[in-house]
Amino acid sequence: MFSNMIIGRYMPGNSWIHRLDARTKLVLSIAFIFVIFFANNVIGYVIATLFTLFAIMLTGLGVGVFIRGVRPLILLMLITTLLQLFFVQTGDVLVHWWFIKITTDGVINSIVVFVRFMLIIMFSTILTLTTQPLAVADGMESLLKPFKKLGLPVSELALMLSIALRFVPTLMDEAQSIMNAQRARGVRFNEGGLMTRIKSFVPLLIPLFVNAIKRAIELGDAMEARGYRGGDQRTKYRVLTWHMQDTIAVIGFIIFTVVLIATRWMM
Amino acid sequence: MVMAINFNQVGFTYQPNTPFATPGLHDVSFNIPEGQFTAVIGHTGSGKSTMVQNLDGLVLPTTGTVTIGKQVVTAETKLKELNEVRSHIGLVFQFPEAQLFEQTVLKDVMFGPKNFGASEEVAKASAEVALEKVGIAHELYERSPFELSGGQMRRVAIAGVIAMAPDLLILDEPTAGLDPKGQQELMQLFTDLQKEKQLTVVLITHQMEYVAQYADHVVVFEHGTVVKEGSPADIFADEAWLREKQLDVPAAKQFADALAQKGVQLHDVLDIDQLADQLAAQLKGEVNHV
Numbered sequence: 286m287f288s289n290m291i292i293g294r295y296m297p298g299n300s301w302i303h304r305l306d307a308r309t310k311l312v313l314s315i316a317f318i319f320v321i322f323f324a325n326n327v328i329g330y331v332i333a334t335l336f337t338l339f340a341i342m343l344t345g346l347g348v349g350v351f352i353r354g355v356r357p358l359i360l361l362m363l364i365t366t367l368l369q370l371f372f373v374q375t376g377d378v379l380v381h382w383w384f385i386k387i388t389t390d391g392v393i394n395s396i397v398v399f400v401r402f403m404l405i406i407m408f409s410t411i412l413t414l415t416t417q418p419l420a421v422a423d424g425m426e427s428l429l430k431p432f433k434k435l436g437l438p439v440s441e442l443a444l445m446l447s448i449a450l451r452f453v454p455t456l457m458d459e460a461q462s463i464m465n466a467q468r469a470r471g472v473r474f475n476e477g478g479l480m481t482r483i484k485s486f487v488p489l490l491i492p493l494f495v496n497a498i499k500r501a502i503e504l505g506d507a508m509e510a511r512g513y514r515g516g517d518q519r520t521k522y523r524v525l526t527w528h529m530q531d532t533i534a535v536i537g538f539i540i541f542t543v544v545l546i547a548t549r550w551m552m
Numbered sequence: 553m554v555m556a557i558n559f560n561q562v563g564f565t566y567q568p569n570t571p572f573a574t575p576g577l578h579d580v581s582f583n584i585p586e587g588q589f590t591a592v593i594g595h596t597g598s599g600k601s602t603m604v605q606n607l608d609g610l611v612l613p614t615t616g617t618v619t620i621g622k623q624v625v626t627a628e629t630k631l632k633e634l635n636e637v638r639s640h641i642g643l644v645f646q647f648p649e650a651q652l653f654e655q656t657v658l659k660d661v662m663f664g665p666k667n668f669g670a671s672e673e674v675a676k677a678s679a680e681v682a683l684e685k686v687g688i689a690h691e692l693y694e695r696s697p698f699e700l701s702g703g704q705m706r707r708v709a710i711a712g713v714i715a716m717a718p719d720l721l722i723l724d725e726p727t728a729g730l731d732p733k734g735q736q737e738l739m740q741l742f743t744d745l746q747k748e749k750q751l752t753v754v755l756i757t758h759q760m761e762y763v764a765q766y767a768d769h770v771v772v773f774e775h776g777t778v779v780k781e782g783s784p785a786d787i788f789a790d791e792a793w794l795r796e797k798q799l800d801v802p803a804a805k806q807f808a809d810a811l812a813q814k815g816v817q818l819h820d821v822l823d824i825d826q827l828a829d830q831l832a833a834q835l836k837g838e839v840n841h842v
Binding site: 294296353459462463465466467468471472473476487488491495496 | 570571572605608610632635638639641642643645646648650651652653663664666667668698712713716
């Protein structure tokens with residue numbers, strides 16, 4: 286059902302990027318989303334694209350994997366691009382036919398939106414493809430630590446996050462097997478009109494929820510039986526360590542940011 | 553309806569054409585004779601459950617052809633074409649209690665027949681017959697399936713499959729996790745059904761006792777393909793070969809073999825009845841000599 290989705294999946298490997306600390310990758314991925322908005326001309330976007338391609342090369346996974354990963358989102362990207370094209374009405378008019386008016390600003394805006402979209406998705410995919418979900422959860426916990434003083438239950442949030450991540454594949458498998466069982470009983474998923482389709486998911490959703498609740502009760506019991514009593518006093522088995530290459534990655538990213546900002550005054 | 557099944561050079565890959573592609577089956581060829589009890593064995597991860605999905609037309613083979621009765625399924629077949637053939641197949645998945653969802657037990661059992669076009673009355677009648685067969689008491693018909701015990705839930709789920717009156721019944725480890733009495737009762741139910749309606753039954757199991765006791769035909773899976781096919785006597789003849797495949801012979805045969813080593817000659821012992829018969833015959837013989 287979700288067989289072609291690459292976003293959010295981990296692909297094992299041992300590249301330079303794979304070995305980076307999860308915190309580095311998390312922070313840089315988020316920073317990239319903000320930094321990309323500094324680009325406001327062709328040179329800026331070329332630099333950002335080259336930087337992204339360089340990072341993708343460092344993952345050792347091949348550009349093809351990333352392009353396939355973007356494919357499910359292409360429709361969303363096209364819709365936003367077309368909205369920009371048709372609704373931006375400033376600048377010189379290029380085409381004026383009936384009620385459709387395409388202007389130079391519209392064309393530029395739609396290209397900009399498309400490129401930004403593409404780069405942001407590609408760059409965030411690097412994080413998920415090269416970092417194990419549990420490492421992401423550990424990284425989040427470590428980054429959120431300062432907010433503990435403000436009363437944020439950081440260890441509880443991290444626990445929920447890592448349990449949620451751990452159970453994503455399990456629940457997907459279960460959804461698939463319930464779906465198969467209901468199809469064997471004559472349910473036709475993805476057939477008929479909207480209402481029929483929505484109704485056909487009831488025999489999937491109810492068992493899925495019921496089983497998730499059962500699983501939660503069992504997991505809670507098993508955790509208590511093993512001595513879990515809340516998050517604060519725990520020690521950690523997986524310890525995140527900061528290496529030289531993390532420093533290099535951060536410095537590289539800062540240089541990229543500075544260059545990108547500099548391009549704003551070049552034209 | 554004719555329900556013989558033939559797999560011809562079937563291959564199946566999960567998520568083909570993605571970086572996550574994993575082979576499920578390759579070069580699978582075997583027959584399931586009509587109206588007989590076929591057992592499918594093989595160690596965990598050998599491809600048995602993947603084969604089941606191909607068998608019910610839930611997925612299409614990547615290569616080769618599956619013939620289910622008159623329906624020929626290949627990689628090009630439209631999934632929609634298979635709805636008809638699926639209405640003749642009852643499929644009991646592992647832990648089928650996970651598929652219950654209706655407000656009442658009766659409604660859940662009626663769900664299958666209704667999906668395949670039965671009217672409310674017909675569905676209700678066949679649901680009641682099926683619930684009777686699996687031994688669910690009348691008082692429970694209007695209860696929520698989630699109030700029942702695990703064993704009862706399993707029975708209700710199986711009733712939901714039986715109520716569809718299938719010509720082919722596929723059972724994927726139906727007795728896993730039940731107590732010995734529950735296991736015995738269910739196996740009895742399946743054999744009775746098979747005899748009564750001349751059903752074609754396919755049982756996937758790890759319990760060699762069931763294979764010896766009930767099966768007419770055995771298919772052995774290993775590493776995503778079929779490595780042997782034949783009668784239980786054929787399959788259990790080569791003990792060393794089975795051990796190598798991480799399988800075993802039934803306890804009765806093990807016991808008979810141990811006796812044979814001490815000089816007691818027995819022939820073709822597969823289940824406990826045969827063992828008892830032959831031992832009794834020999835003991836009586838000796839008594840007579842004395």
